[in-house]
Amino acid sequence: HMTRVIPMLAPLFDRMTTRDIARRFKASEALQFFEDQVIPLTSKHLLSFAAPDPPYPSLPYDYYDRWKYLDPDFVEQWAVYREPPVPRHIRILREICLYPWLFRIVSSIRRIASILCRGWTTLICILS
Numbered sequence: 001h002m003t004r005v006i007p008m009l010a011p012l013f014d015r016m017t018t019r020d021i022a023r024r025f026k027a028s029e030a031l032q033f034f035e036d037q038v039i040p041l042t043s044k045h046l047l048s049f050a051a052p053d054p055p056y057p058s059l060p061y062d063y064y065d066r067w068k069y070l071d072p073d074f075v076e077q078w079a080v081y082r083e084p085p086v087p088r089h090i091r092i093l094r095e096i097c098l099y100p101w102l103f104r105i106v107s108s109i110r111r112i113a114s115i116l117c118r119g120w121t122t123l124i125c126i127l128s
Helices: 009-016 027-038 072-077 088-096 100-127
Strands: none
Touching: 009 027, 088 100
16 A cells, blocks of 8 residues: 555566566565665655555455556556556466365375376477
8 A cells, every 4th residue: 555655666566476486586686676676765754654554445465456546657657567457367276276175186186287298298208
């Protein structure tokens, strides 16, 4: 919710929490971005500001749209840092896996698929 007050936090948070591991900031990169981009563009008063609790129910970090209330020009300029919404199939799997017995079924299916895929890869390597 602080991205409404300090817009530069949106690209920082999205790059720190992206599902694409290769694009995710390392700690040193996040600090460097914060020092280079956030601090110079933010007043000292806001940086020392203790954020109040949001007046609405909190959402998980990857469901909250940090960019929703920001200036469209800002969003366009920093679009490369923007994390796409959580895909529908992942949201459905997360809901399914909230139930322990369904979680065990999904885990079993993934384990079996992993074994089968490894077998197919080996077979293809042998045949080629």
